[in-house]
Amino acid sequence: MGTKWQRVLLEGLLLCLVFFLVFGPISSLVIWSIAIRWYWPHVLPQEIGLAYWKQALGLQRDWAIAAVSIWDAFGTSILVAVTSTALVMVMAIPAGYALARFRVPLKALILLLFLMPKAFPQQPIFVNLLPAFTRWGLAGTVPGVILIHILVCLIFGVWITTSAFKAIPQELEEAARSVGATRWCTFWKVLLPLAAPGLLVSTVFVFITSLTEFTGTFFIGLPFVTTLPMLLYSSSGYNMQFASVIAIVLLIPSLLFMVLIQKVLRPEYMGGIIR
Amino acid sequence: MPEVKLDGVTKRYGKVTAVDHLNLTVRDGEILTLLGPSGCGKTTTLRCIAGFIIPDEGRIFLGKEEVTRLPPEKRDIGFVFQNYALWPHMTVFQNLAFGLQLRHTPREEIRQRVREVLSLVRLSGMEDRYPRQLSGGQQQRVALARALVLRPRVLLLDEPLSNLDAKLREEMRFEIRELQRQLGITAIYVTHDQAEALVLSDRIAVLNEGRLVQLGSPEEIYQRPANKFVAGFIGLSSFIKARVVTVGADAAILETEDGVRFKAPKNGLAKGQEVVLAIRPEHVEILSAPSEVLDNVFQAEVMRAAYLGNSIDCRLRLGKWELRTQLPPGRVLSPGEKLWIHLPSEKLILVKA
């Protein structure tokens, strides 16, 4: 039938378009990261190689190639991300539990708050914290950056743990209490194992948010604390190849997370992780 | 003239055949019920007629036109959904007017027809309500009105009463029946509720495992079930397996393996044949004393009895067979008690084993 062919054709076109729009920019990154020389206006680079990757990963040291080892910045990033994730989760688990068992009437307001950290302008907050951080000697230090990251990630962390706890019917908890478990025991033996997948999502998400945090680190950390995003920013002005390498390194955890959330975990948590 | 005709319609889902070479003709102006247990293919059949599902094989006709592959929006049907599916963002008026607007009906006519159909379902003046402001029964009637306002060729109803409470459901049966008669519209009604089917159908099509088991008027289906499945599904039946021992001039004698003997109408029975006797609860008569004049009189033992308010539901044992019956209230029955019962031979239903 004519209409069927039309439909197949249209769907094919749509797929190509979506494919190009999504993967065009991504492939641009990949090509740049392995391009040694790429002259305008050729479609593909004249010379490709892993020189920038090797240099960035510290496997070689060649002064002709404008890239430094990313390991220092990587180490800083990991230190900051691990510390702030740990601190955020310590606060987020009790807070999330309390919020999950607490009934609030204004649904619209809650929904808005729920998705607000994505949209709220954080930048004026950081700017106004800068003088205080300078006074306390936190500006340009790792603890200062960690503090900022906690500030950024805490809302995300609390909301995902809240939805993780909310997904557990209260009856399960009450059943445990009715057979004689203490509140503490119920929390450890019933709630925590049931909420574990949600808490895992929350932890990983907070970790990635911290790892890729830009704005706060930019104001509070620079020029002394160089995390990976900062290194990416400072090199993006002069060196497309090196910046692309870092961008890909930063992209990998997010992609892994996407696979994790789509394959392993239930979709309810998606609401909380969008930003 | 046949209004809806199914010719060898088949629909498979993977390895499961939901509808299996179904042939069915619905007459102009009748209401036909597709009746069967869940999973028998009745809803799939209805959705094929509506065009929501395209069958794998077979053809579907509305009037003279073949519609097998026509999309639902071009079929000129009215469909009433189990959950009503009233669009929540539209008022009653908007729900009813939507289809007319799509047909570019003049505004004045739309208003006129909506008013008419609302008075038909006794919901006049409810135009500006939203569906959530209506009771379940009212929503049901709006759904019916939405299907009727377009004056479709066929009205299709998919278990429309199953979300209502028992009392309302009974009322609505008559209302739908009345409405269908009044409008003379051809209707196909899907249900798993046999009482509903008996009350409101001109004819009933009993389906099982995707096949048509029996097609007939409610009386035919009830009094002459085609097989054990139909006898068990429509009305309560107790089953007794027996073999024909002698065939006389006007009657046959049957015997069960444990030696209980029945006299039955002989129609078409042959000696040695295995049959199943289906006994309806209302065909079990209780006698105060044994009778010499009557055939088929037995002594049965009460197994258990349950008080139902207007009757007593009683299970009896006859040999190794269980019989269900209903007695008027006021009698006290205790397990183990012996009763004389009479099974009138002309009322025995014989079905294939």
Next chain:
Amino acid sequence: MYVYPFALSIIRSFTDESGSLSLVNYHKAVSLYGRDILFSIQVAILGTLISTILGLALAAYIRLSNSRVARLVNSISRLGIFLPYVVVAQMMRSFLAPHGLLNVLLANMGLVDIDAPLRLFNIWGLTFGFIWKETPFITFIVLSGLQVIDDAYVEAARSVGAKTHHVVLRILLPMIKPTIAIAVVLTFCTIVSTFTLPYMIVAGTPTTVTVDIAHRVTYFGDYQVASALGVFLYLIVGVMAIYYLRRTVREEVYGY
């Protein structure tokens, strides 16, 4: 921790250098950056509008079609949700640059002049970057709303004669109006408050308010004017939030 800097920024924005109450910062902010405030709003409106239209179309398509292509489009379009803005920014820098991949492809297809490739580090490139990141978000939110709608509502519409575009425009999308409102408000606010993307993509002026705040602080150490600009951001986001809240309250009373 959250309230203190927030309050501080509001107080600071109303304080002049001598510490007394004044509107001088707002005066300065508007006269220096008035154009950029407009620019920010322009980008936000344009980006939100296009992402919303694309997102609604994609979500409706994925909801109604059950083809393999639709599922593929669905999973591909998810990608944008997960990539952080800093990576997206770098990606756009390399993709949209004068000698970047987009211009390379267009030049080779003969669509742009080799000697004058498209200059995209301006409102167009920025908007493209935002659309790239936000369309998947809108698609996801809208789709999760559409997925909840029972097929019977669609079938009911079909049975009274609705074609696909009627089903989408008059049944599906109106049924999830509140969800769409959330998506639109959030997208708008995100675009207005994002710093990373414009900072790394837009060359020169005009640029967004967020970039101006950074300039004001890093080059001039001027927290007062930066705070005043920040208050503008709060205002924009606040207005959108109130608009959304009023809508949903109205929906709750009259709608469903």
